[in-house]
Each structure stands twice: as structure tokens, then as C-alpha cells.
Amino acid sequence: MASGDERHGEEEGNYGDATMGALREIYAGYAWADVASLEPEAAAARVRVRGAAQAVRAVGRRVAFLVLRQGSATVQCVVSRAGGGMARFAAGLSRESVVDVAGVVSLPREPVRGTTQQLVEIQVEKLHCVSRAVSNLPISVEDAARSEEDVARAKAVSSIVLAGEQRAHVGQDKRLDNRVIDLRTAANQAIFRVQCQVENVFRQVLLSEGFVGIHTPKLLGGSSEGGASVFKLDYNGQPACLAQSPQLHKQMAVCGGFERVFLVGPVFRAESSYTNRHLCEFVGLDAEMALRDHYSEVCDVVDKLFVAMFDHLNKNCAKELEAIQRQFPFKPLKYLETTLRLDYNDGIRMLQEAGVDVDPMGDLNTEAEKKLGELVRDKYDTEFYMLCRYPSAVRPFYTMPCPDDPRYSCSFDVFVRGEEIISGAQRVHDPELLAAQAEARGIDVATIATYIDAFRYGAPPHGGFGVGLERVVMLFCGLGNIRKTSLFPRDPNRLAP
Amino acid sequence: MASGDERHGEEEGNYGDATMGALREIYAGYAWADVASLEPEAAAARVRVRGAAQAVRAVGRRVAFLVLRQGSATVQCVVSRAGGGMARFAAGLSRESVVDVAGVVSLPREPVRGTTQQLVEIQVEKLHCVSRAVSNLPISVEDAARSEEDVARAKAVSSIVLAGEQRAHVGQDKRLDNRVIDLRTAANQAIFRVQCQVENVFRQVLLSEGFVGIHTPKLLGGSSEGGASVFKLDYNGQPACLAQSPQLHKQMAVCGGFERVFLVGPVFRAESSYTNRHLCEFVGLDAEMALRDHYSEVCDVVDKLFVAMFDHLNKNCAKELEAIQRQFPFKPLKYLETTLRLDYNDGIRMLQEAGVDVDPMGDLNTEAEKKLGELVRDKYDTEFYMLCRYPSAVRPFYTMPCPDDPRYSCSFDVFVRGEEIISGAQRVHDPELLAAQAEARGIDVATIATYIDAFRYGAPPHGGFGVGLERVVMLFCGLGNIRKTSLFPRDPNRLAP
Numbered sequence: 001m002a003s004g005d006e007r008h009g010e011e012e013g014n015y016g017d018a019t020m021g022a023l024r025e026i027y028a029g030y031a032w033a034d035v036a037s038l039e040p041e042a043a044a045a046r047v048r049v050r051g052a053a054q055a056v057r058a059v060g061r062r063v064a065f066l067v068l069r070q071g072s073a074t075v076q077c078v079v080s081r082a083g084g085g086m087a088r089f090a091a092g093l094s095r096e097s098v099v100d101v102a103g104v105v106s107l108p109r110e111p112v113r114g115t116t117q118q119l120v121e122i123q124v125e126k127l128h129c130v131s132r133a134v135s136n137l138p139i140s141v142e143d144a145a146r147s148e149e150d151v152a153r154a155k156a157v158s159s160i161v162l163a164g165e166q167r168a169h170v171g172q173d174k175r176l177d178n179r180v181i182d183l184r185t186a187a188n189q190a191i192f193r194v195q196c197q198v199e200n201v202f203r204q205v206l207l208s209e210g211f212v213g214i215h216t217p218k219l220l221g222g223s224s225e226g227g228a229s230v231f232k233l234d235y236n237g238q239p240a241c242l243a244q245s246p247q248l249h250k251q252m253a254v255c256g257g258f259e260r261v262f263l264v265g266p267v268f269r270a271e272s273s274y275t276n277r278h279l280c281e282f283v284g285l286d287a288e289m290a291l292r293d294h295y296s297e298v299c300d301v302v303d304k305l306f307v308a309m310f311d312h313l314n315k316n317c318a319k320e321l322e323a324i325q326r327q328f329p330f331k332p333l334k335y336l337e338t339t340l341r342l343d344y345n346d347g348i349r350m351l352q353e354a355g356v357d358v359d360p361m362g363d364l365n366t367e368a369e370k371k372l373g374e375l376v377r378d379k380y381d382t383e384f385y386m387l388c389r390y391p392s393a394v395r396p397f398y399t400m401p402c403p404d405d406p407r408y409s410c411s412f413d414v415f416v417r418g419e420e421i422i423s424g425a426q427r428v429h430d431p432e433l434l435a436a437q438a439e440a441r442g443i444d445v446a447t448i449a450t451y452i453d454a455f456r457y458g459a460p461p462h463g464g465f466g467v468g469l470e471r472v473v474m475l476f477c478g479l480g481n482i483r484k485t486s487l488f489p490r491d492p493n494r495l496a497p
Numbered sequence: 498m499a500s501g502d503e504r505h506g507e508e509e510g511n512y513g514d515a516t517m518g519a520l521r522e523i524y525a526g527y528a529w530a531d532v533a534s535l536e537p538e539a540a541a542a543r544v545r546v547r548g549a550a551q552a553v554r555a556v557g558r559r560v561a562f563l564v565l566r567q568g569s570a571t572v573q574c575v576v577s578r579a580g581g582g583m584a585r586f587a588a589g590l591s592r593e594s595v596v597d598v599a600g601v602v603s604l605p606r607e608p609v610r611g612t613t614q615q616l617v618e619i620q621v622e623k624l625h626c627v628s629r630a631v632s633n634l635p636i637s638v639e640d641a642a643r644s645e646e647d648v649a650r651a652k653a654v655s656s657i658v659l660a661g662e663q664r665a666h667v668g669q670d671k672r673l674d675n676r677v678i679d680l681r682t683a684a685n686q687a688i689f690r691v692q693c694q695v696e697n698v699f700r701q702v703l704l705s706e707g708f709v710g711i712h713t714p715k716l717l718g719g720s721s722e723g724g725a726s727v728f729k730l731d732y733n734g735q736p737a738c739l740a741q742s743p744q745l746h747k748q749m750a751v752c753g754g755f756e757r758v759f760l761v762g763p764v765f766r767a768e769s770s771y772t773n774r775h776l777c778e779f780v781g782l783d784a785e786m787a788l789r790d791h792y793s794e795v796c797d798v799v800d801k802l803f804v805a806m807f808d809h810l811n812k813n814c815a816k817e818l819e820a821i822q823r824q825f826p827f828k829p830l831k832y833l834e835t836t837l838r839l840d841y842n843d844g845i846r847m848l849q850e851a852g853v854d855v856d857p858m859g860d861l862n863t864e865a866e867k868k869l870g871e872l873v874r875d876k877y878d879t880e881f882y883m884l885c886r887y888p889s890a891v892r893p894f895y896t897m898p899c900p901d902d903p904r905y906s907c908s909f910d911v912f913v914r915g916e917e918i919i920s921g922a923q924r925v926h927d928p929e930l931l932a933a934q935a936e937a938r939g940i941d942v943a944t945i946a947t948y949i950d951a952f953r954y955g956a957p958p959h960g961g962f963g964v965g966l967e968r969v970v971m972l973f974c975g976l977g978n979i980r981k982t983s984l985f986p987r988d989p990n991r992l993a994p
Contacts, residue, residue, distance in 0.1 A: 019900065020788060020789075020790060020791075020958040021790075021791070021900040022900075023790075024790045024791070032789055050787075050789070050957065052754075052955050053955075069754075070756075071754055071755070071756060072754070094955075096954050096955035097955045098955045098956065098957050130957065130958060131926055131927065131952070131955050131956045131957065131958075132955070133953065133954045133955035134953045134954065137954060178954075179749070179753065180749045180752050180753050180951050180954060181753075181954050182753075183749075183750070183753030183754055183755070184753060184754040188753075188754075189754055189755070192709065192711060192755070193709055196709050196710040196711070199710055200700075200704070200710070203697075203700070207697070212689065212690055212693050213693040213696055213697070214689060214693070214984055215763070215780045215966070215984060216984065216985060217763075217778055217984075217985045217986075217987050218715070218763050218765075218778060219728075219765070219777065219778050219987050219992060220992070221992040221993045231716075231730050231731075231732070232730065232731070233728050233729065233730040233739075234728075234729070235728070235767075235777075235992050236767070236769070236777075236989050236990075238992055240992055242730075242739075248994075249984070249985055249994075252676070252677045252680075252985075252994065253680070253984065255677050256676065256677050256678075256679075256680030256681060256685075257549075257566075257568055257569070257680055257681040257685075257686055258568070258680070258686070258689065259567075259568060264761070265762060265763060266712070266714075266715050266762060266763065268715075268716070270732075270733070272733070280716065280732075280733075281714055281715060281716050283712045290547075291517060292517075292529055292547070293517065293518075293520075293521045294517075294518070294521070403516065403518040403519075429628055430628070450993065450994055454677050454994070455628070456630065456631045457593050457630045457631065457634055457675075457677060457678050458549050458550075458591075458593035458594045458595045458628050458629070458630035459595065459628045460547065460595050460627065460628065461517040461627065461628075469712070487711055487712060487713065487714075487746070487750065488713060488714045488746055488749075489714075490714050490716050492733050493733075495716060495717070495718040495732050495735055495737055496718045496947065497745075497746075497749065497947055497951070
């Protein structure tokens with residue numbers, strides 16, 4: 001029990017604004033802890049945590065409850081020191097300010113509501129603000145974290161005021177404008193952790209299959225190749241453009257003796273239309289491999305890779321998937337242990353039998369793809385499947401025609417929840433056939449001489465596939481908009497932040 | 498024993514040009530094998546391999562020796578079928594053509610010279626060309642694979658003609674112009690496998706330290722920021738440029754609640770001068786992390802990461818490092834188990850004591866860095882060390898000044914073999930201080946408002962570092978030119994292939 005004076009002195013030094021350097025001494029004797037790892041077993045331990053002041057509630061003049069958030073974990077901190085100076089200091093903290101709290105881990109009488117840590121709280125002994133947030137935040141994390149359902153429910157009883165403020169819905173553009181705050185929601189914390197895992201599995205599975213990770217240049221000479229959707233720039237006086245795919249360079253790496261390569265990197269498309277599934281810059285996951293007997297070897301890799309990925313996410317990211325589901329409800333993806341491979345012609349037949357008017361030698365439009373996805377799900381109980389042997393006419397000129405019928409090609413697309421996610425094929429490695437196929441499409445062979453020449457020095461039969469990282473996460477989690485799975489998305493209207 | 502006719506018939510079908518599809522049947526009964534994994538234990542096994550015809554030597558009209566290369570492994574294939582048709586076919590193969598060979602693994606009487614497989618060879622039963630290389634290759638793999646020493650030795654005895662041709666040296670530009678052939682040398686096969694491992698270790702160590710892998714946009718709004726060395730482009734009518742570093746976005750991710758992030762991706766610099774250590778596009782390995790007490794926590798991560806990386810390369814890439822050394826001799830990098838951290842002032846003192854004229858409050862030029870590298874190596878027996886607490890004046894405006902003396906900064910550089918490889922620091926997370934430091938440097942605060950605003954919503958103290966992937970490999974292997982470690986390099990003069 002400290003005397004009045006001592007207590008006053010103690011309080012003064014025990015809260016306030018302070019720099020990281022100064023706090024080192026003040027907080028000596030407390031062990032750093034992460035909010036997520038606090039456990040009832042740690043009761044009575046003296047810990048120090050740093051996090052964002054997500055919410056503060058004053059009770060009278062001497063007590064304050066502070067919800068501290070670190071990552072997506074939150075804990076209640078009880079400020080109830082004699083004198084009340086610290087509680088008033090806490091009450092004055094602007095939301096989202098970064099604060100240090102030192103205190104004793106304790107067990108609340110009843111589970112705490114509204115925090116992820118419900119069985120422990122912290123009895124605060126020291127409290128300092130390391131970084132003050134402005135008091136008029138453009139959006140609040142709580143609003144950004146609301147589900148559509150939550151907002152709808154609140155609107156239905158619009159007069160109810162909860163937790164001191166009305167439930168507001170924050171539109172996607174406003175969230176993206178203030179992405180540094182928006183990213184702090186539990187769903188966003190989870191989405192980008194899932195995304196990291198998708199990339200990890202992609203790399204690990206391919207490495208274990210003998211692939212070598214490479215990097216290909218994004219700056220390319222010339223500018224005509226990609227037509228309207230290419231970003232052009234000046235390169236030291238030469239015309240240049242940004243790579244719309246690593247196609248040529250990954251093929252060159254295979255021909256350069258690496259046999260199996262993969263890469264992860266940005267892909268640039270100067271899209272002019274605003275859709276839910278296109279970005280002007282996205283992260284491409286690409287692979288290319290020498291073939292032995294048949295292009296189905298590429299399908300084998302895709303099958304193994306994605307089944308391993310989905311298994312991994314379901315097994316190791318359960319918490320993250322739950323967090324995403326709380327804000328953006330979705331049903332777990334249905335997929336088979338061995339991925340269904342459907343012949344394009346069989347897909348056409350299924351659609352025709354269902355009364356859909358499709359050209360058997362044409363491409364499927366988005367609607368037909370959606371419909372086929374439903375038919376496949378109903379018939380085969382899977383929302384992940386491959387459609388193989390597309391008509392040659394609807395694939396790029398460098399796609400290998402089928403040896404038994406050149407009207408069809410050694411190619412495939414992969415669908416998740418009725419949306420195309422992966423495109424793959426065997427490539428033409430014979431320079432004469434490549435030139436002939438380009439000419440037949442009206443492409444000026446002179447403009448693609450570099451591409452064709454790459455196969456004049458001995459080229460193994462090869463094929464590969466490409467997939468967008470954002471699209472994998474979007475479709476696995478049924479998120480409906482690609483902007484949700486890009487950390488800082490770029491679309492025709494958005495180039496910031 | 499086949500009769501004459503049968504033999505003739507057998508021969509006809511057993512060699513020739515063929516497609517992958519056709520070979521599937523012809524080669525039934527042979528098991529696919531990799532050249533690298535053939536072993537004496539496999540003697541008498543019937544195998545099929547596919548690779549490049551690196552060299553062919555006819556002996557009389559009925560026998561030919563074919564050196565087949567797959568990746569960086571080579572094996573001798575003996576073509577000696579009765580009739581001689583197959584041997585003549587083999588002798589007519591252009592170098593680098595891709596061929597399939599089926600036959601019986603056998604043990605040569607004497608170790609084969611000039612191939613990596615010296616204790617096994619293949620007695621050829623079937624031989625088909627899958628892809629014909631042009632006969633006039635712009636460069637040969639053998640020439641591209643010669644060491645400087647090898648070329649010099651050959652020049653000294655210039656009249657000697659070896660293996661049917663004079664030893665030619667292929668200049669770097671010509672090699673890069675024909676990269677798809679150049680990449681097939683053993684050294685290049687090794688360099689890019691080492692590079693893949695560097696990235697793997699970077700990712701694995703950081704993942705195990707709680708970092709999340711992210712991706713940041715390369716397309717940025719505006720164009721003035723980076724001055725002359727920025728690539729500008731038009732983005733749907735808005736001025737845009739290519740990111741010269743992921744600095745702002747990785748900081749925003751930390752402030753967005755991810756605490757520890759890393760990323761691997763292209764970095765663009767419109768360099769105008771041609772040097773051995775700069776590229777216009779390189780692969781950046783970047784990390785950024787919330788700090789607890791001190792910026793040395795960033796140094797701790799760098800230390801752990803790079804010691805783990807060097808250990809891993811020495812232990813797991815011995816074969817690759819040997820292959821690089823055969824063409825480009827270098828001494829193994831000297832480094833300590835715990836990386837030396839030298840105070841900038843101590844570094845200055847060491848240089849001054851060695852008679853080097855340096856400004857204690859200025860930056861070190863390349864020469865001084867080299868010299869300090871030598872002094873450190875001599876004194877501490879390491880070629881890998883950190884130089885900490887640079888003068889604030891020589892670091893970017895967003896670098897945190899030291900709390901005890903703002904003339905110095907919470908920053909460091911890391912050196913390998915006397916060359917700077919990593920730059921790191923604590924960043925200013927206080928928007929007012931950030932604006933003040935920018936102003937003091939004459940930067941118009943309005944132009945960096947987005948950057949400053951990112952820290953107004955509560956920002957944890959944080960710091961990070963960046964390193965170029967190509968530079969790590971170049972300096973670890975003492976390669977002397979950054980173009981050797983970029984798969985398809987981009988410099989002021991080179992935008993192809």
C-alpha cells in the first residue's frame with residue numbers, strides 16, 4: 001500500500017506518451033507477450049503487450065476498460081489504479097492509437113465478451129501511448145469489419161444504437177482508400193495470411209516435384225504484341241512494355257535446360273473495363289515443364305498441387321477461414337481427391353442436354369462456364385475440375401494441336417465454383433509449326449521472331465499453366481470480388497494507395 | 498539374332514525424327530530415367546532418356562558416340578547397331594538437338610572422359626530426334642562454358658586445335674543475346690539453382706520468425722517521387738510510375754496489423770549508367786517488422802537469416818558451388834556464426850588509422866567500402882559484417898534518428914566481400930517528425946502526403962531492410978558482374994531477350 005504521495009508519483013511515471021526507447025527502462029521487469037498467446041495458465045504473470053487501442057470505455061472517473069488488439073487477437077485491459085489518473089489517460093486515448101500495457105494476467109469472473117481472449121484479461125500497471133492516432137479516423141475498424149448481414153440487421157432496426165454508435169456500412173471504395181485501417185479487420189488479417197499459405201504450398205509442392213523457382217523480366221522490348229491491354233513505357237529511348245505474362249521467358253528457361261520452372265510475380269494488364277474478377281496488376285503463379293509423353297503430365301501437376309493446397313488450407317488455416325466466414329459467409333469448396341478431368345466435348349454435351357445453346361467449336365462464355373460448373377457439381381459432387389482438349393481456334397496460336405485431331409488442342413482450363421482459374425497447355429516447340437499457326441491467325445511473324453527463334457536451338461516438348469494468386473483465394477473463399485484478395489488493388493479506376 | 502532383312506527393318510523404325518506422341522509406343526518397355534541419376538547399380542537396365550545432343554563423334558561408318566546432356570548431367574551413348582544406319586543418323590544430328598535414347602545401361606571398360614557420368618554409359622537400341630537445332634548455332638554451349646583461365650591457356654598455345662575446333666571465348670553480350678543456349682552451361686545451371694535456394698531460405702527463415710509473405714503493387718500513382726531514375730508510364734490517362742522499392746507499401750502492411758512482413762518481387766530503376774552491380778530491373782528481397790525495444794531487432798533478423806542462408810548453401814549446394822567455381826573460380830565466403838556489428842564511427846576510425854581520408858559525417862564511397870572490407874577481414878576474419886548507426890545526413894529522410902544523438906540514425910548497411918548488399922533502418926513512424934525531416938531536406942511535403950498520412954492512424958515503431966537477390970548470389974559466389982546472376986538481365990543497353 002503506497003502513501004498518497006508515492007501513489008501520485010508512481011502514477012505519473014506509469015502512464016503517458018513515450019517513445020519506444022524510453023519505455024525500455026520503464027517496462028523492465030515485464031516479459032513481452034503476444035495478445036494471441038495469452039492463456040489462463042499465465043495467470044499472475046507480469047506481461048507487457050503492445051497493440052492498438054480498439055475501444056476504450058470509462059466507468060466512472062477511476063476505472064477504464066481498454067480493448068487492445070494485436071493482429072486479429074484482442075484482450076481486455078482493466079485500468080483501475082488508485083487516483084484515477086491512468087483511467088482518465090486511457091479514456092482520452094484515440095481509437096487505433098498504439099499503446100503499451102504492462103500488468104498482471106488475471107482471470108475474469110465471467111468470460112469477457114467482444115474480445116478474442118475471453119478467459120484472460122490484464123490488470124494494468126503501466127500504460128503508455130507510443131503512437132497517437134488522429135481522433136477523426138476516416139473509417140473505423142469496427143465498421144469495416146461488419147458483415148453484410150450484420151449491417152442489414154442493424155438497418156432493419158435502424159433506431160437501435162449499439163455500443164454508443166450506429167452501425168455503419170463502409171463501402172468498398174472507402175475501405176480501399178483507407179486500406180491501412182481496413183487491413184486491420186479480422187477478415188483481412190485472415191485473407192492475406194491464407195494468401196501467403198497458398199503461395200507457400202505452390203512453391204513447396206513444385207519444389208518437391210523438381211521445379212526450380214525463377215524470375216523473369218517484367219520490362220519487355222517493343223510494344224505491339226499485347227495490343228490495347230499493354231502498358232507502354234519509354235526505356236532509355238527504346239519503346240518498351242510491361243509483361244502481360246511470363247510466357248516466353250518461362251518457356252525459354254525450360255529450353256535453357258531447367259526442364260521444370262515456376263515463378264511468382266506481378267502480371268500487368270491495362271484492362272479498361274471494371275469487373276469483379278480482373279485487376280490491372282495481379283500476382284501470377286506460373287509453371288512450365290518439359291513433357292515426357294503427353295500434356296496430361298501438366299494436368300497431373302495441377303491436380304497434385306491444388307488438392308494439396310486445398311487440403312493444407314482446410315487443415316492449417318481453419319481459424320483464418322472462420323474469421324473470413326464471419327464477415328463474408330461462404331461454403332467450403334467441394335473438391336475430389338483426384339481432380340475430375342472432363343473432355344471439352346463432354347462439357348459441351350452436358351450443356352446442350354441442359355438446354356444451353358453453345359457452339360461446340362467455340363469458347364464458353366462466363367455464363368456457360370457458370371452453368372457447366374453447376375452441372376458438374378450436381379453430377380460429380382465437385383466444384384473444382386479440369387476441362388481438357390479445347391478447340392484449337394479458341395486458344396492462343398502457340399498451343400499444340402492434338403496429334404489425333406488438330407481441330408482440338410493439348411490444352412485445359414481449370415474451374416473453381418464455376419469460374420475459370422487456371423489456363424494451361426502444351427506449347428508448340430517446333431519453330432515451323434509455330435510460324436505457320438501464327439500466320440494462320442493473321443499474326444505478322446516478323447513481330448514474334450524472338451519468340452519463334454527461341455525454339456531453333458533444340459527445344460524439348462513442354463507445357464505449363466498460369467493462375468492468379470488473388471483469384472485462387474477469392475474463389476476458394478467465395479469472396480466474389482478480386483479487390484478483397486489484393487493487398488493494394490489496381491483497377492482501371494484505382495492506382496492508390 | 499535378327500536376319501539381315503529383319504535387322505534392316507528393325508533399324509528403320511529404331512531411329513529417325515519423331516514426335517513425342519509417336520515415341521510413346523516405340524519406346525514402350527523402356528523406363529524413363531534422368532541422366533543425373535544413372536548409376537552403376539543400374540547396369541543391364543533398359544532405360545530411356547531425353548536430352549540435348551551435346552557432342553557426336555562418328556567412328557567409321559557403323560559406330561558413333563553421342564554425349565547426351567540433361568540439365569548439367571551428361572552421359573555417353575554408344576551407337577553401334579549392325580547396319581550402321583543408326584550411327585550415320587547419330588552423326589548427322591546437329592548439336593543441341595533434343596533426342597530420345599533408349600538402350601541398356603552398361604559399364605565402360607575405362608571411366609568415360611568428358612562426361613559427368615563416368616562409370617556408366619548407354620548402349621543405344623533406339624534413337625530419335627524430337628527437336629532439331631539449327632546447324633549454325635550462334636554460340637556453342639562448350640564455348641560458353643569455358644573459364645577465363647581455360648581460354649587464356651588455349652590462347653597461349655593458339656595453334657593447338659582441340660576436339661576438332663579452336664577454343665573460342667564467347668563475350669558476355671553475345672552470351673546474353675543467346676541466353677537460351679548460354680543458360681545450358683553447368684555454371685549457369687548451378688547459379689540459378691543457388692539463386693532459388695537463396696530465395697527459399699529467405700522465405701523459410703522469415704516464415705519461421707512469424708513474418709507473413711505479401712505482395713505490393715509495382716504500379717504507383719504520380720511520377721515525380723523518384724526523380725530521374727523512375728520509369729514513367731500512362732495509366733488510363735493518369736501519370737504513373739514503376740515502384741523503385743516497396744518501401745511505403747511494406748510499411749503500410751506493418752501499420753495495417755501484419756506486424757512482420759516480407760516480399761519478393763521486381764524493383765525498377767531507370768539507371769542510366771552501366772556498372773557491374775546495377776540493373777534496371779532486379780528482384781528485391783524485402784522485410785519490414787514492428788519493433789519492440791530497439792532497431793537492433795532488425796539486425797538480429799538479418800544476422801539469423803543470412804548465417805542460415807550461407808550455412809544452407811555451403812551444406813546443400815556443394816555440387817552447384819563446385820560447378821560455378823569450375824568456370825568462375827572464387828574463394829568460399831568467410832563469415833562468423835554471429836555476425837559482426839561495427840559502429841559507423843569505429844569503421845571511420847579504422848579507415849583513418851589505415852590512412853584513408855574519410856569524412857566522419859559523410860557517406861563511404863565504393864572504394865572506402867572495399868578498403869574497410871579488407872580491414873575488417875584482416876582484423877575479424879569475416880567478409881560479412883554490419884555497419885551500424887550511419888550519420889543521419891547520408892540516409893533517407895524517413896530514417897529514425899538515434900534517440901541519444903540525432904546526428905546519427907537507427908540504420909545499418911551490410912557488406913559482403915567489401916560491397917554493400919543490404920540496407921536497413923528503423924523508420925520514422927511519427928507523422929510530424931517525418932514531415933519535419935522531409936522539409937529539412939527540401940522535399941515538398943505535399944508530394945509525399947500519402948506516405949506521411951499512412952502513419953496518422955496509429956503506427957507501431959518499425960524497421961526493415963532490403964536486399965537484391967542477384968547481388969546476394971553474385972557476392973556469395975564472387976561473380977563480379979550482376980548480369981551473371983540475372984536470368985534475363987535488363988541494363989541501360991539491354992532490354993532483350
